[in-house]
Amino acid sequence: MSVKELEKTATLEHATDGHHHGDGILGEQFETMEQQNTSYLIGMWAFIVQEVLFFGAIFAAYAIYRFKYVMEFTLAHHELSVPIGTLNTFVLLFSSYTMARAVRAAMQNRHKRQAFYLFLTFIFAGVFMVNKYFEYSAKFEHHLFPGGDYDAHSVVHHAQEKGELRVVEENGREFYELGKTRDGQFTAFTKVTPEEFEQRTRLFFGFYFVMTGLHGLHVLIGMIIIGVLIGRAWIDHLKNKPIADFMPVEMTGLYWHLVDIVWIFLFPLLYLIGR
Amino acid sequence: MAGHSDSHVHPVSLYTRTLWWLMALLVLTVVAGYIPNVPNWLGVVIALTIAVWKATIVIMNFMHVRFSGKLAWLFAGAGFFWLIIMLAFAFADYVSRPWEPFHGWPE
Amino acid sequence: MATATYTGTEKPNYLNWKTSVASWLLTYDHKRIAILYLVSISVFFLMGGLAAALIRMELATPRGDLLTSDIYNKMFTTHGVIMIFLFLIPSIPAVFGNFLLPLMIGARDVAFPRLNLLSWYFFMAGALMVLIALFRGGIDTGWTFYTPYSSSFAKGEVSLAIVGVFLAGFASIFTGINFLVTIHKMRAPGMTWFRLPLFVWAMYATSLIQVLGTPVVAITLLLVAVERTFRIGIFDPNLGGDPILYQHLFWFYSHPAVYIMILPAMGVISEVISAFSKRRVFGYHFVAFSSLAIAIIGFLVWGHHMFSTGQSMYAGIVFSFLTWIVAIPSAIKTFNWMATIWKGRVHWDTPMLYALGFMGLFVIGGLTGLHLAAMATNVHLTDTYFIVAHFHYVMVGGAIMGYLAALHFWWPKMTGRMYPEGWGKLAAMLVFVGFNLTFFPQFILGYMGMPRRYHSYPEEWAVLNVLSTAGSSVLGLGYLLPVIYLTWSLKYGKVVTERNPWGARGLEWELVDPVPDPHNFERTPIVTRPAYDYGHPEEPTGFVPKPRPVVVGGKDG
Numbered sequence: 001m002s003v004k005e006l007e008k009t010a011t012l013e014h015a016t017d018g019h020h021h022g023d024g025i026l027g028e029q030f031e032t033m034e035q036q037n038t039s040y041l042i043g044m045w046a047f048i049v050q051e052v053l054f055f056g057a058i059f060a061a062y063a064i065y066r067f068k069y070v071m072e073f074t075l076a077h078h079e080l081s082v083p084i085g086t087l088n089t090f091v092l093l094f095s096s097y098t099m100a101r102a103v104r105a106a107m108q109n110r111h112k113r114q115a116f117y118l119f120l121t122f123i124f125a126g127v128f129m130v131n132k133y134f135e136y137s138a139k140f141e142h143h144l145f146p147g148g149d150y151d152a153h154s155v156v157h158h159a160q161e162k163g164e165l166r167v168v169e170e171n172g173r174e175f176y177e178l179g180k181t182r183d184g185q186f187t188a189f190t191k192v193t194p195e196e197f198e199q200r201t202r203l204f205f206g207f208y209f210v211m212t213g214l215h216g217l218h219v220l221i222g223m224i225i226i227g228v229l230i231g232r233a234w235i236d237h238l239k240n241k242p243i244a245d246f247m248p249v250e251m252t253g254l255y256w257h258l259v260d261i262v263w264i265f266l267f268p269l270l271y272l273i274g275r
Numbered sequence: 276m277a278g279h280s281d282s283h284v285h286p287v288s289l290y291t292r293t294l295w296w297l298m299a300l301l302v303l304t305v306v307a308g309y310i311p312n313v314p315n316w317l318g319v320v321i322a323l324t325i326a327v328w329k330a331t332i333v334i335m336n337f338m339h340v341r342f343s344g345k346l347a348w349l350f351a352g353a354g355f356f357w358l359i360i361m362l363a364f365a366f367a368d369y370v371s372r373p374w375e376p377f378h379g380w381p382e
Numbered sequence: 383m384a385t386a387t388y389t390g391t392e393k394p395n396y397l398n399w400k401t402s403v404a405s406w407l408l409t410y411d412h413k414r415i416a417i418l419y420l421v422s423i424s425v426f427f428l429m430g431g432l433a434a435a436l437i438r439m440e441l442a443t444p445r446g447d448l449l450t451s452d453i454y455n456k457m458f459t460t461h462g463v464i465m466i467f468l469f470l471i472p473s474i475p476a477v478f479g480n481f482l483l484p485l486m487i488g489a490r491d492v493a494f495p496r497l498n499l500l501s502w503y504f505f506m507a508g509a510l511m512v513l514i515a516l517f518r519g520g521i522d523t524g525w526t527f528y529t530p531y532s533s534s535f536a537k538g539e540v541s542l543a544i545v546g547v548f549l550a551g552f553a554s555i556f557t558g559i560n561f562l563v564t565i566h567k568m569r570a571p572g573m574t575w576f577r578l579p580l581f582v583w584a585m586y587a588t589s590l591i592q593v594l595g596t597p598v599v600a601i602t603l604l605l606v607a608v609e610r611t612f613r614i615g616i617f618d619p620n621l622g623g624d625p626i627l628y629q630h631l632f633w634f635y636s637h638p639a640v641y642i643m644i645l646p647a648m649g650v651i652s653e654v655i656s657a658f659s660k661r662r663v664f665g666y667h668f669v670a671f672s673s674l675a676i677a678i679i680g681f682l683v684w685g686h687h688m689f690s691t692g693q694s695m696y697a698g699i700v701f702s703f704l705t706w707i708v709a710i711p712s713a714i715k716t717f718n719w720m721a722t723i724w725k726g727r728v729h730w731d732t733p734m735l736y737a738l739g740f741m742g743l744f745v746i747g748g749l750t751g752l753h754l755a756a757m758a759t760n761v762h763l764t765d766t767y768f769i770v771a772h773f774h775y776v777m778v779g780g781a782i783m784g785y786l787a788a789l790h791f792w793w794p795k796m797t798g799r800m801y802p803e804g805w806g807k808l809a810a811m812l813v814f815v816g817f818n819l820t821f822f823p824q825f826i827l828g829y830m831g832m833p834r835r836y837h838s839y840p841e842e843w844a845v846l847n848v849l850s851t852a853g854s855s856v857l858g859l860g861y862l863l864p865v866i867y868l869t870w871s872l873k874y875g876k877v878v879t880e881r882n883p884w885g886a887r888g889l890e891w892e893l894v895d896p897v898p899d900p901h902n903f904e905r906t907p908i909v910t911r912p913a914y915d916y917g918h919p920e921e922p923t924g925f926v927p928k929p930r931p932v933v934v935g936g937k938d939g
Contacts, residue, residue: 041347042346042347042350045346045347045350045351046350048351048354049350049351049353049354049357050354051354052354052355052357052358053354053357053358056354056357056358056361056362057361059358060361060365063366064365064366067366067369068369070315074315082305082308086305089301090298090301093294093297093298093301093329094294096297096333096337097290097291097293097294097337099337100293100336100337101287101290104284104285104287104290107284108284253337253338254338257333257337257338260333261333264326264329264330264333265326265330267304267326268304268323268326269322269323269326272304272305272307272308272318272322273308273315273318273319273322274315274318
């Protein structure tokens with residue numbers, strides 16, 4: 001091959017690259033569209049595997065501390081709002097549905113419908129983030145963000161009200177007894193110092209913020225991608241394109257369902273268990 | 276192979292059915308969380324079972340693994356399998372740490 | 383983008399058909415990305431080597447007179463962090479994996495060329511952060527970043543270094559994803575799984591570890607940074623955390639990470655040994671599956687790093703047992719290589735010398751691993767120089783010998799020039815002798831109880847330490863020589879005119895040109911023969927060229 005020919009193929013290569021999420025142009029390295037599409041899908045799945053272990057490691061850490069500090073974590077659980085958590089789960093599950101519909105519309109080359117479902121998904125994700133914002137601010141207000149001014153006071157207060165924590169004094173030192181009140185009778189399961197209680201509930205909120213924060217970051221990234229896809233689908237609609245490449249939507253769909261799955265586990269583990 | 280069947284468009288009913296199942300399971304898991312006097316461990320087991328159930332139907336129906344080739348099954352399975360390895364071995368340590376090899380073993 | 387275009391009379395190849403800086407920094411060509419990685423990790427290797435030289439110089443005398451203990455701590459951290467995260471992890475996968483994988487399986491590129499380039503940028507961004515952390519006063523946590531020291535006590539830019547390792551980790555994940563998909567989907571027609579060169583099998587196993595393990599260490603290190611910033615007691619016992627948990631999560635990746643280093647080297651050795659013995663690798667299937675077995679079992683043994691740090695004894699027993707099991711696939715490989723050489727026509731060229739060196743050193747490194755896998759001896763040997771010697775035998779004696787073997791073996795293919803054989807052999811001998819002189823005494827020192835990570839030691843260990851330091855200067859010379867003569871050969875080396883100077887088998891040697899053209903294959907090959915088909919001396923080609931299908935653009939072009 002002469003330089004001229006090489007240049008020509010290179011131009012082709014660049015043109016291809018410019019339209020990588022275009023109308024299903026075959027990448028220079030592939031032989032067939034089918035090979036390219038399956039490669040993208042498998043690549044996305046490999047990325048999802050990576051994500052599963054990324055989140056999985058932090059779930060494992062959380063699980064081990066919940067196993068070690070069951071009572072403290074249970075009391076800290078109670079500070080989270082189940083209605084908001086439930087609402088957010090509802091919203092995310094629904095967004096997964098609209099995402100699946102968007103992928104379906106993309107496969108049928110119904111661009112307007114695709115843009116509509118993507119837009120719904122985007123809105124649901126937005127609702128999720130707004131909820132998250134209110135939830136986070138409430139935690140900050142109650143000094144439950146594990147930064148400088150963390151204070152377990154409200155956890156202690158609520159637990160006392162529910163009869164799950166009792167302040168006792170031994171040899172002039174204060175201790176918290178954690179347990180349950182049944183028929184007016186308090187049964188203690190463990191006894192901790194206020195410092196230990198503060199540390200362990202702080203640990204819970206540390207996990208809460210890291211886990212939901214990382215998840216929220218994934219939602220945000222998803223929203224950006226979905227935003228771009230809405231624009232593309234809308235342009236395809238205006239241009240009346242007969243066929244468009246559905247792979248970007250399909251791959252974003254896989255990513256979005258993964259984000260949903262992470263939340264499916266976060267919700268019961270953070271909000272529900274130990275009620 | 277994996278993506279082969281993805282060019283097929285699945286009926287809408289697949290997705291709506293999945294959504295109803297997910298909603299029903301969401302209600303179930305919230306209600307189960309409020310049943311009084313459930314031991315802590317049982318609560319965890321119930322919550323996680325429902326979560327695994329939900330995740331499975333999302334993976335199968337929304338992510339189309341049910342209709343995909345072996346490779347997608349393999350990849351989808353591998354992540355969770357490795358996660359189980361990590362959890363199982365790490366927990367094995369935490370559970371067995373307090374065990375005594377014989378009575379009176381020094382702490 | 384104005385690019386200077388090749389104007390010479392020779393046939394253009396991937397190196398010279400475009401020469402502008404942008405044509406390198408924005409390239410999607412897997413071969414050029416391999417060269418980018420090669421240049422960057424060579425620089426890091428020299429930096430890490432410099433830190434090692436300072437460490438050995440300090441240990442030449444029993445008193446801590448050259449470096450203060452504080453600087454010494456920073457030196458071994460620098461050495462470890464650079465060598466592991468910035469050199470060994472990307473070494474063979476990112477350089478030779480990138481260069482060879484598409485060539486070996488008959489593809490025009492990896493599946494995701496853009497992701498491939500992105501991986502290099504992630505790697506460089508991470509490396510930059512690590513280097514900034516090191517130059518702004520350095521860090522002294524050791525490469526393991528053990529908590530609670532790293533999370534609560536260590537001064538310096540630990541968080542920055544952690545973010546750097548995090549980014550480099552994602553570079554590694556991207557490489558892994560890319561290779562997995564490439565091996566699954568990009569094989570040429572006829573290139574069945576059992577016709578793949580064993581290097582490809584090794585890269586597959588390596589990629590599995592990169593994808594399954596790296597995210598775990600990424601999130602774990604992120605948690606350390608979070609703990610440093612917000613004082614959440616995830617790993618600090620004073621704050622209610624558990625430092626052993628850090629070790630669990632860290633070694634879940636970092637033990638398999640050793641296999642990220644050694645498995646590709648094993649793949650290289652399979653290629654080199656068969657090429658220089660002119661024989662098919664003995665027990666091909668066993669060698670192929672042993673790579674997968676090592677990758678999978680390698681995930682079940684991490685607890686052997688924690689026998690003496692407070693892990694449950696019962697968990698220890700299980701981990702110890704599983705660690706013994708991982709020796710089996712490693713032994714399978716070694717025996718099969720020996721059987722390959724047996725009755726082969728052995729050619730003693732430089733790559734083969736490195737390969738033979740690898741086998742010797744890996745056997746020592748592997749077997750001493752068994753001493754450490756046994757819980758009782760581990761208690762005596764843990765955190766001594768025995769450990770240091772053991773992992774250097776595997777990671778330096780194994781991985782770097784494999785890396786150098788690969789570098790010499792594929793040098794003519796990568797550059798079109800031959801390295802000077804005499805100097806090559808000399809360097810190989812120096813590396814082998816210097817390596818053993820450096821690290822064998824450390825086995826004895828460790829057995830005698832010399833702890834690692836101190837800058838001074840009692841008088842009675844002076845002789846062995848002096849021996850080790852002397853050895854390290856020989857070793858250093860052995861590493862410096864290739865840097866010099868390989869660079870020299872780029873301009874003055876003999877130009878390679880044949881496409882297959884070693885008479886080796888494999889698609890990368892059957893390209894039409896000595897140095898690959900930017901698009902690898904003019905026509906997609908159709909593979910008709912198994913790998914290492916050395917039975918037919920007269921006809922090296924194993925494939926029938928097939929007309930390349932016309933590339934059809936999208937609807938609007």
